[in-house]
Amino acid sequence: MPAPVREFVDRELVPHADAWDREERLPPEILGRVGELGLWAPFLPPEHGGRALPMSGLTRLHEEVGRGCSSVRSLLTVHGMVAWSVHHWGTDEQRARWLPRLADGSLLGSFGLTGEESGTGADVSGTTATPDGDDWLLTGRKKWITGGQLAGLYLVFAQGGGGMTAFLVPRDAPGVSVTPLTGVLGTRASHLAEIRFEQVRLPADAVLGPLGWAAGTVMTSALDLGRLSVASGCVGIIQACLDASVAHTRTRMTADGPLFDRQLVRRRISDMVTALRTARLLCRDAARLKDAEDPAMIMANMVAKYHASTAAASCADSALQLHGAAGCSPQHPVARLYRDARVMEIIEGSTELQQITIAEQAHQEVTR
Ligand SMILES: Cc1cc2nc3c(=O)[nH]c(=O)nc-3n(C[C@H](O)[C@H](O)[C@H](O)COP(=O)(O)OP(=O)(O)OC[C@H]3O[C@@H](n4cnc5c(N)ncnc54)[C@H](O)[C@@H]3O)c2cc1C
Numbered sequence: 001m002p003a004p005v006r007e008f009v010d011r012e013l014v015p016h017a018d019a020w021d022r023e024e025r026l027p028p029e030i031l032g033r034v035g036e037l038g039l040w041a042p043f044l045p046p047e048h049g050g051r052a053l054p055m056s057g058l059t060r061l062h063e064e065v066g067r068g069c070s071s072v073r074s075l076l077t078v079h080g081m082v083a084w085s086v087h088h089w090g091t092d093e094q095r096a097r098w099l100p101r102l103a104d105g106s107l108l109g110s111f112g113l114t115g116e117e118s119g120t121g122a123d124v125s126g127t128t129a130t131p132d133g134d135d136w137l138l139t140g141r142k143k144w145i146t147g148g149q150l151a152g153l154y155l156v157f158a159q160g161g162g163g164m165t166a167f168l169v170p171r172d173a174p175g176v177s178v179t180p181l182t183g184v185l186g187t188r189a190s191h192l193a194e195i196r197f198e199q200v201r202l203p204a205d206a207v208l209g210p211l212g213w214a215a216g217t218v219m220t221s222a223l224d225l226g227r228l229s230v231a232s233g234c235v236g237i238i239q240a241c242l243d244a245s246v247a248h249t250r251t252r253m254t255a256d257g258p259l260f261d262r263q264l265v266r267r268r269i270s271d272m273v274t275a276l277r278t279a280r281l282l283c284r285d286a287a288r289l290k291d292a293e294d295p296a297m298i299m300a301n302m303v304a305k306y307h308a309s310t311a312a313a314s315c316a317d318s319a320l321q322l323h324g325a326a327g328c329s330p331q332h333p334v335a336r337l338y339r340d341a342r343v344m345e346i347i348e349g350s351t352e353l354q355q356i357t358i359a360e361q362a363h364q365e366v367t368r
Pocket of ligand 1: 113184192343
């Protein structure tokens with residue numbers, strides 16, 4: 001990891017992440033610093049403002065930021081999914097129009113898939129796009145949109161055009177309204193919002209990717225990147241849990257010496273070390289496959305996300321237990337890590353959806 005990024009995490013994220021979590025917001029200066037360091041979408045090619053960072057570098061970057069603050073890492077995830085989608089599925093005009101500002105962070109992107117009215121999984125039936133001459137009229141509601149309060153551009157999935165279609169929706173389009181969501185269990189400083197679309201008129205060039213076929217194209221590739229990013233962020237959470245647990249148990253005294261010297265405590269610590277190494281290796285393997293554009297990357301990302309998120313939740317649970325009452329305090333990072341880790345099992349494909357898909361793949365491989 002480049003020294004400036006590690007320094008940024010240690011000096012500018014770690015000491016403030018608990019306060020931001022309580023305030024449920026990130027200061028604008030920190031978002032500016034993310035831009036100065038070129039962290040918003042570094043995988044973009046130089047002609048669009050990036051530095052063509054391979055996925056192997058991106059996983060390390062998101063791990064490092066995740067160690068410091070899951071809210072910042074969450075913003076990087078969804079913003080990256082939007083930039084990635086425009087880069088991979090956009091026309092030359094769409095790339096030229098949106099990517100330079102997405103690359104430097106002067107325009108932030110949010111990813112709008114989940115609607116309150118729709119069913120489980122990627123059901124977007126609660127948001128519809130109806131043709132009107134050359135335009136589209138977008139109506140619906142997207143709930144739980146990370147970065148939704150800050151974003152200037154929403155990537156919205158809607159029912160229309162003969163199936164699911166993706167739209168690039170500027171925040172200032174008439175009919176778009178943004179309601180902040182507060183008090184959510186984890187990633188509280190990620191500026192969550194509910195976004196409503198009331199007959200939002202969009203030109204034909206707001207469509208991203210193939211009409212009616214966003215499910216197997218724009219959505220799949222964006223979620224694939226999102227899963228790898230969340231999995232990497234989970235590795236960072238595990239590292240933070242391990243660091244905090246070792247530091248605390250070495251100084252917390254029992255009648256017979258430091259807590260760290262008790263065998264039951266060491267078992268928890270060694271399980272964290274093992275979870276950390278396993279999750280990190282799975283992320284690096286998935287990143288390697290993604291860099292090689294190997295189709296096996298989709299399943300590798302799912303396995304990495306499934307393992308890293310469940311391991312982060314389990315390690316955060318252990319870290320909390322090892323800290324005792326201190327871990328329950330809102331002043332202690334472990335309480336935040338515990339809440340953030342729990343959310344990771346729900347977002348970017350819940351644990352159950354990963355289990356169902358991974359098992360289905362195993363079934364296909366055995367019966368092939
Ligand atoms: C902090 C946070 C940030 C988020 N950010 C975004 C964002 O930026 N963009 C966005 O689009 N969405 C976002 N979401 C929404 C998130 O992606 C969804 O919450 C997630 O996909 C789960 O969908 P759901 O909440 O509708 O749960 P449901 O789909 O209603 O599922 C409820 C439970 O049932 C389980 N389940 C579902 N189907 C099955 C099945 N067939 N078998 C067994 N169990 C099943 C699920 O695993 C889950 O545990 C965010 C959510 C949170 C909490």
